[in-house]
Amino acid sequence: MSKNRIITLLTDFGLSDVYVGVMKGAIAQINSQLKVIDITHQIPSQNIAAARFCLMAAFAYFPPETVHIAVVDPGVGSNRRAVAVKCANCFLVGPDNGLFSGVLSRESAIAAVELTNSQYWRSPQPSSTFHGRDIFAAVGAHLAIGVPLEELGRAVRPASLVQLQIPNCAVTATGATGFVQYVDRFGNLITNIPNNCIIGNNWSLTISNSSDAIRIPSGKTYSDSNPGELIAIIGSDGWLEIAVNGGSAQSVLQLQFGDKVEIIYRDYV
CATH class of the missing domain: 3.40.50.10790 (S-adenosyl-l-methionine hydroxide adenosyltransferase, N-terminal)
Incomplete structure (x- = not known):
């Protein structure tokens, strides 16, 4: 044994x-x-x-x-x-x-x-x-x-066994919608949108948790944005995440678990 x-x-x-x-x-x-x-x-x-x-x-x-x-x-x-x-x-x-x-x-x-x-x-x-x-x-x-x-x-x-009720990512005609599922110690906002829900590189991320929507450009690495700027990338575990080069996206955006995010392909902007 x-x-x-x-x-x-x-x-x-x-x-x-x-x-x-x-x-x-x-x-x-x-x-x-x-x-x-x-x-x-x-x-x-x-x-x-x-x-x-x-x-x-x-x-x-x-x-x-x-x-x-x-x-x-x-x-x-x-x-x-x-x-x-x-x-x-x-x-x-x-x-x-x-x-x-x-x-x-x-x-x-x-x-x-x-x-x-x-x-x-x-x-x-x-x-x-x-x-x-x-x-x-x-x-x-x-x-x-x-x-x-x-x-x-x-x-x-x-x-x-108890299942935590986590909404699924939803693919739409113009992109995909999801939500923030985790905030790491760097303040990166990790969403529940996996990379297989994203087609190509011609997209940006939109946050609409306030009266004014915020559009965040996409990139491949944190350094694809200038210091202090927001960027949306695919992280090491395959989830879309929102980051700030040299800073905290959570501090900038004040988003928490469950807040909605949306990918929009630029052809539809």
């Missing part, structure tokens, strides 16, 4: 408190040889949508059977389910609150369980405020050393 699968951690815990270190300690108590990789612990507090995006952006870069423990859990201690999910190329462990819905839009869920078997928890009486330590870290470590998914709890239908 023994394996040494990689574990990743993604949380909104930050790095100034002990929470991340304690989770790693709980993993090491089960097997100190397990490799644990931090994806990020700087998810904005309780921002499930940001966690969804970051895990979706990261998971494909890890080896098959990696165990991804993700804890952004505003419902900790409530009746929300704690789950583990087996996918074709990875495992997911965390709260069933929609943060896995990005990965599951790209990776089919083969099986899922609610984590009801306390034998695999750190304690049969977990804290009501720190399931990351007492349930998710311990369960993830047991998965990583080869405990079968079905031993961890009661089987649930993968289709019953």
Whole structure:
């Protein structure tokens, strides 16, 4: 049964408190040889949508059977389910609150369980405020050393896992419409418009969240605009993003998650 699968951690815990270190300690108590990789612990507090995006952006870069423990859990201690999910190329462990819905839009869920078997928890009486330590870290470590998914709890239908309601990009006669799905630490506004919805280079981006529409030229790199100017490019993960050369597009435009953006081909301007 023994394996040494990689574990990743993604949380909104930050790095100034002990929470991340304690989770790693709980993993090491089960097997100190397990490799644990931090994806990020700087998810904005309780921002499930940001966690969804970051895990979706990261998971494909890890080896098959990696165990991804993700804890952004505003419902900790409530009746929300704690789950583990087996996918074709990875495992997911965390709260069933929609943060896995990005990965599951790209990776089919083969099986899922609610984590009801306390034998695999750190304690049969977990804290009501720190399931990351007492349930998710311990369960993830047991998965990583080869405990079968079905031993961890009661089987649930993968289709019953919570889906975060994220609108789709829509292709139109004159371009495409979408919305901001993530803001990174540089202030780049990453939309949900993928590069396969954009034809050629003859397009610009329009923001109409105020009375005056703002048109943003397209380019291939951040430096295709002058310092301080807005530009729309396709980022490294294939999503259209809005940037400022040497600055923050979020600060300039004051856009947030869910704000609408629209591509317009110049033939229709």
